[in-house]
Amino acid sequence: MSSRAIICGSGLLDSPLFSRGTRGTVSTEYGEVRFLRVGGAFLFQRHGLDAFSPPHAINFRALIAAAADLGAKEIFSFCSVGSLRLSLPPGSLVIPDDVFCPWRRETFFGARGVYFTIPSVSSALMDVLEELLRARGFDYHRGGTYCQTIGPTFETRAEIRFLQSVGDVVGMTAAQEVFLASELEIPIALLCSCDNYANGVVEETLRFETVEKTAARNRSRLEAIIEDLCAGKP
Template sequence: MGKEEVINTRYGKVKVLIDRKDGVVLLFRHGLNHSIPPHRINYRANIYALKILGVERILSINSVGSLKEHIKPGTFFIPQDFMEFTKNRISTYYDGEDGKVVHIDLSEPYCPEIVDILREILNKRDYQYSEGVYICTEGPRFETKSEIRFYRTLGDVVGMTGYPEVVLAKELGLCYASLCTVTNYAAGISKSKLTVGEVFEIIKKVEKKLVNIVEDFIEYSSSREKNCQCSMALEYGTVK
């Protein structure tokens, strides 16, 4: 899996696994032992550590609940846009302390080139997937039935970790996209009670598929030049 290293950033320390031969960095946002809840993840440190390491493309792996009956557990989902309902997360590197005012354009939050690569891989492997709007909530609790009825009018899946990663990556000019595993139907959609065991059971079932996708992504990504505008986001968004 690579060599474990600790990266010191101005926002905190981050543990990563690095395979320098293939130029791949693995970062487990919840920690190697899944000990960090979603609302306590140091998102700024994580994304900044990848920037320090020279990472240019980020493939984020997320687990989500489905808000629509046709988006079935065990399938994949590619976000095209997002809405967030978090409460306590620091979501920018530019809070005014350095005298710089930045307004990042998020009309295209996810890197179109990475999204195209994901589509190509999923189609090639005949893995079922959907696309649409990702709703991010604070966690760590699951949502109520009433909240889900509201979120269904706005988006297609609901998760707890996709934001503020996508914004922070954009602020640093990094290409970012997400591949979501649909692990369950959200509260009130499924007739059964939602349990954490159900979520991890689905993740286990699709684990091999996820490995296949990541391996393909590494191969595809290393052979294709970047032609997107992600790296220009900060320049376009800075007030001068």
């Protein structure tokens, strides 16, 4: 059975990746999760394979529990983000090495007891992503902090000014996945596609239509890396 799980985000909602492979369903104590077996990997769409779940409604515990129940020993999470830095223009690919989300932390702990963990991004899996990006000839930035807000609305300018003091990109999902994967001791790494400047980073008004257009341009590169991961590379 495959030991690699891949989680895809909003930038890949209409990807042809989800039109092939073998469908399956995992029933966890937190809910059911649908997935695809593509090549040698389990492919998840965090927003749902059938009905769309906005960021604030995603069942993160079920998602990560499903990956664990399938036997995943490593997780690669693909994310659409806004850039907090002028040095990371739309179109940039980023491999963050840390996450920030102090206002919402889902957990597997509770009735089972509490064990103190230190959430972390796997440097070994970051190396895997870096090797695949280099092999494809894709430009990328390694390092930086992924900040997560709750969503589903974009952030205010004041919120972005605050986040710029601690982070480099902002999204609405992946920090939860890092926290939960770390609790289950499953290594995880992120590959982020900068689809826009965050609200207020530049003077131009942030429009969802612009975000969608940039995400569509970035999609082929993300799909290429996912194809490589499904093929068991590197």
